Amino acid sequence: MQQYQVKDIALAEQGRKNIEWAESRMSALLAIRERFVKEQPFKGLRIGLALHITKETAVLVETLKAGGGSVAIASCNPLSTQDDVAAALAKEGIAVHGKKGESVEEYYEYIRAVIATNPHLTVDDGCDLVSEIHKNHPKLIPSIIGGTEETTTGVIRLRAMAEEGSLKYPVVAVNDNRTKHLVDNYYGTGQSALDGILRATNILFAGKSVVVVGYGECGKGVAQRSRGLGANVLVTEIDAFRALQAVLDGFRVLPIADAVKEGDVFITVTGNKHVIRKEHFGQMRDGAVLVNAGHFDVEIDLASLKSLAKKQRQMRPSLEEYTLASGKRLYVGGEGRLINLAAAEGHPSEVMSFSFCGQALALEFLAKQRGKLSPGVIVLSQEVDDAIAELQLRALGVRKDTLTAEQRKYLSGWQEGT
Ligand SMILES: NC(=O)c1ccc[n+]([C@@H]2O[C@H](COP(=O)([O-])OP(=O)(O)OC[C@H]3O[C@@H](n4cnc5c(N)ncnc54)[C@H](O)[C@@H]3O)[C@@H](O)[C@H]2O)c1
Known part of the structure; x- marks a missing residue:
C-alpha cells in the first residue's frame, strides 16, 4: 500500500503556508492541541478519517497526531481536496489519499486505503467510511473503539443503521453539537x-x-x-x-x-x-x-x-x-x-475551528470511554458543547457574564412567583 496518494507532492510548500494561515484563525483548536501534546489521549491508537482534505482539516489531523494518534485520511468528496494541503500533509508523513477530481473508483480506493490501516477510531463526513466498513470489512469492527460523524446527512444514515440494528459500534454525532450545526451549517x-x-x-x-x-x-x-x-x-x-x-x-x-x-x-x-x-x-x-x-x-x-x-x-x-x-x-x-468545496475552499477557518474542536473532543471522549459504550449514535453532553463555546469566546477575546448566587438559586427553584 502506498504511503500517500496525492496529485503533486511539489505543491507542499504552498499547502504548508495555507495550513499556517488556517491555524492563525483556529486558536481554540490549537488550545486543545496544546493539552493533547501533554496528555497524549491517542497514544497507541490509529485514527482513520474520511473528511474534506482542506487546510482546516489539516489542522485537525495535526492536532490528532500531536495527541499521539497515528493518522490516515481519505477525502470524503471527489472534488473537495485541496491538492497543496494534501501534499503538505504527505510531506509530514501523514498517510493521505485524495486528489481534486478523483474518479468514484479512486474515491473508494482511497477510503479502502484508510480502512487498511485497521483504525481504532473513525472520523466520517457523510458516513461512507462507516458504511464501507460495515458492508465490506466487518472483521475490523471488534477492534474499533468508536467513530465520529461530521454532517447532517451522515447522522441521518447512522440513525437509519442504528434503527435497523446494523450499526455495530458507537458513533458520536458531532453535527448535533450546538457549536457545530448552529455555526458550521448556518454561518x-x-x-x-x-x-x-x-x-x-x-x-x-x-x-x-x-x-x-x-x-x-x-x-x-x-x-x-x-x-x-x-x-x-x-x-x-x-x-x-x-x-x-x-x-x-x-x-x-x-x-x-x-x-x-x-x-x-x-x-x-x-x-x-x-x-x-x-x-x-x-x-x-x-x-x-x-x-x-x-x-x-x-x-x-x-x-x-x-x-x-x-x-x-x-x-x-x-x-x-x-x-x-x-x-x-x-x-x-x-x-x-457541494459548491462551497468544489468551487471554493469550504467554510472559513474560524467556523471549522468550532466543528473540529467538537471532533477532537469527541475522539478524546471515545478513547477515554473505550469498552464502555454500546453501539449506537451518541450525542456529546452539554458540558462538552459549553466547553467548546468557552474556548471560542476566549479565542475571540470576548468576555461574558456569569450567574450571581441569587440568580442561580432563582433559576433552580420554583417557590418564588408574582
Ligand atoms: N455545504 C456544506 O459545507 C455543508 C455543511 C453542513 C451540512 N451540509 C449538508 O447540507 C444538507 C442540509 O443540512 P442541514 O443541516 O441544513 O439539514 P436540515 O435537516 O437542518 O435541513 C434540511 C431541510 O431540507 C428540507 N427538505 C427535505 N426535502 C425537501 C424537499 N424535497 N424540498 C424542500 N425542502 C426539503 C427539510 O424539511 C429540512 O428543513 C445535508 O446534506 C448536510 O449534510 C453541507
Whole structure:
C-alpha cells in the first residue's frame, strides 16, 4: 500500500503556508492541541478519517497526531481536496489519499486505503467510511473503539443503521453539537456556498431571484446571506414549521414547481434526492444557475438534465452549460457537488475551528470511554458543547457574564412567583 496518494507532492510548500494561515484563525483548536501534546489521549491508537482534505482539516489531523494518534485520511468528496494541503500533509508523513477530481473508483480506493490501516477510531463526513466498513470489512469492527460523524446527512444514515440494528459500534454525532450545526451549517454554509457560486460564476447577486431549496440550518444561512447581497430570496420546504419560519423571517415560500419559473439561481440544501428534477428544467429561465450545497450530488437530477440537453460544454472551471432542445441554457456549478468545496475552499477557518474542536473532543471522549459504550449514535453532553463555546469566546477575546448566587438559586427553584 502506498504511503500517500496525492496529485503533486511539489505543491507542499504552498499547502504548508495555507495550513499556517488556517491555524492563525483556529486558536481554540490549537488550545486543545496544546493539552493533547501533554496528555497524549491517542497514544497507541490509529485514527482513520474520511473528511474534506482542506487546510482546516489539516489542522485537525495535526492536532490528532500531536495527541499521539497515528493518522490516515481519505477525502470524503471527489472534488473537495485541496491538492497543496494534501501534499503538505504527505510531506509530514501523514498517510493521505485524495486528489481534486478523483474518479468514484479512486474515491473508494482511497477510503479502502484508510480502512487498511485497521483504525481504532473513525472520523466520517457523510458516513461512507462507516458504511464501507460495515458492508465490506466487518472483521475490523471488534477492534474499533468508536467513530465520529461530521454532517447532517451522515447522522441521518447512522440513525437509519442504528434503527435497523446494523450499526455495530458507537458513533458520536458531532453535527448535533450546538457549536457545530448552529455555526458550521448556518454561518459556514451561508458564507461559503455563496463564495463558491461567485467564484464559479462571478454573477451579481443584487436583484436576482435566488431560490433556496430547504430551510434547515444550512438553508437559513444561505437565505440570509443571499438577502444580504441584495437578492430576492424564495424558499421551498416540505416541513410545515420550517416553511413557517421562512415566512416569518421575511421570505416568500412557494412550491418548487412554481419557483422553477422564477429563479435566476437555485441552491439546494436539503440532504434529499432529486429536489430539482426532470419536469423542472424545461420551465426554468434561460441562463438560470443551479448549484447544490447539500452533502451528496443527488439533489439536482443531473442524469435527467444530461438526457434533456442537446449540447453540453464546460463554460469555465466549476461551471457547465447545458443547452436544451428549446435553445434554453442552464448552468450547473461544481457538477452538482457541494459548491462551497468544489468551487471554493469550504467554510472559513474560524467556523471549522468550532466543528473540529467538537471532533477532537469527541475522539478524546471515545478513547477515554473505550469498552464502555454500546453501539449506537451518541450525542456529546452539554458540558462538552459549553466547553467548546468557552474556548471560542476566549479565542475571540470576548468576555461574558456569569450567574450571581441569587440568580442561580432563582433559576433552580420554583417557590418564588408574582
Ligand atoms: N455545504 C456544506 O459545507 C455543508 C455543511 C453542513 C451540512 N451540509 C449538508 O447540507 C444538507 C442540509 O443540512 P442541514 O443541516 O441544513 O439539514 P436540515 O435537516 O437542518 O435541513 C434540511 C431541510 O431540507 C428540507 N427538505 C427535505 N426535502 C425537501 C424537499 N424535497 N424540498 C424542500 N425542502 C426539503 C427539510 O424539511 C429540512 O428543513 C445535508 O446534506 C448536510 O449534510 C453541507
